[in-house]
Amino acid sequence: MNNRHLLFALHQLPGIGWKTIQRLVSRFETLDDMRTLEPREWTQFGFTPGRAGQMSSALRELSERTLEDWLARYEREGIRWLTVWDADYPALLKETADPPWIIYGKGDFSLSGRLCIALVGTRTPTVYGKLTAERLGESLANAGVCVVSGMARGIDSLSHEGALRGKGGTIAVLGCGLDTVYPPENKALFHRVAEQGLLLSEYPLGTLPRAGLFPQRNRIIAGLSVGVVVVEAALQSGSLITANLALDYSRDVFAIPGPIHSAKSQGTLKLIKDGAKMVTSPDDIMEEYASRIASEHSAYIKDTKETLGIMAEDERKIYELLESGPKTIDQLLGQSQFNFGHLHAVLINLLMMRRIVELPGSAYTIP
Structure with a gap:
């Protein structure tokens, strides 16, 4: 067996983590040599005596037939591994x-070579967060960007949904094996991403989701993007872990501002205070990568209106109020009868769609 197949085989065995493989790869130029290790030698890699004996036996008894059976299962599932x-x-x-x-993928692996930008956030978003994630995912995808996220409830799922309506594709990085749909309510989204985008995981088939796997998943989201x-x-959101990992990897970090009184905005507001780039329009992101945008999407940089679609009912109501001239946020609150949080969400989406512009003094107008 060659090193590639032996690495795959190691990955199928329970209890083999990233650091164990690192130590084995560092010690053995040819991984086949590890199959001669005695149980006591396996204890040097952090295994208990009982588990060391199991590892020694499993690798000594590993046959070409067993490897072929494992590989055939992935092929039947339509999963490619690298x-x-x-x-x-x-x-x-x-x-x-x-x-x-090793990474396992189901779908279009070429998406991982595109310009990828991750969208992450809370699992329990506000109306504002829901609208923003979906619209931003769609706008970025329509500009040719591949949207990366983790298919968790909330912002992740909405970002994938928006991206699937665009044309840039989306990658969902899972915290479990590719034979498990998690969360269960994302079954339809799971299959749509497999057909139109890419499902990705570092975990072999049969790996069930558990809390410790998701922070590890976050490093892949940041690493691809x-x-x-x-x-x-x-402030305590797990998505801030992904932002910190992005900084560790020398990647860009962006944050969308929200109402200062909303607990769900405190993490993004802190990121902005700490130096993340504030985003009020997709252009705030796209201008950072203009030279990498494919020529067929270059018109997006000049005018995003062509990719925006139809305004929602509440967005059209605010737009129509502004047709008579600029208005302050207080005037819009009174005339629309929206509460502040909902009005703020609608205004942010209209700004991102470039249907309106903000003026000094918290006023808005149609460009």
């Missing part, structure tokens, strides 16, 4: 400090 040694392993991900030794956008997040 090792960190493969030429078509995602280049940006390989640059990180701890890239997955040139930038991470935090859409809506509280």
Whole structure:
């Protein structure tokens, strides 16, 4: 067996983590040599005596037939796997400090070579967060960007939904094996991403979701992307882990401002105070990567209106109020009868769609 197949085989065995593989790869130029290790030698890799004996037996007894059976299962599931040694392993991900030794994918692997931007945020978004994630995902995808997220409830799922309506594609990085739909209510989204985008995981088939796997998943989201956008997040949100990882990887970090009284905006507001780029329009993101946008999408940089679609009912109501002339936010509150949070969400979406512009003194007008 060659190193690539032995790495795959190691990955199928329970209890083999990233650091164990690192130690084995560092010690053995040819991984086949590890199959001769005695149980007591396996204890040097952090295994208990009982588990060391199991590892020794499993690798000594590993046969070509067993390997073929494992490989056949992945093929039946339509899953492709890449090792960190493969030429078509995602280049940006390989640059990180701890890239997955193996990634498993179902769908269009070429998306990982596109300009990828991650959208992340709370699992329990406000109406404002929901609208923003979906619209931003769609706008970025229509500009040719591949939207990366983690298919969690809330902002992640909405970002994927928006991107699927665009044409740039989307990658969902899972915290479990590709044979598990999590959360269960995302079953339809799971299959749509597999058909129109890419499902990705570093975990072998049969791996069930558990809390400790999701922070590890976040490093892949950050590693695949040139930038991470935090859409809506509280101060303790796990999406801030992804933003911090992006900084560690020298990637760009963006944040969308929200109402100062909303707990769900405190994480993004802090990021902005700490130096993240504030986003009030997709152009705030796209201008950072203008030279990498494909020529067929260059018109987006000049005028995003062509990719915006139809305004929602509440957006049209505010737009029509502004047709008579500029108005302050207080005037809009009184005339629309919206509450502040909802009005703020509608205004942000109209700004992102470039249907309106903000004037000094918290006033708005049609350009």
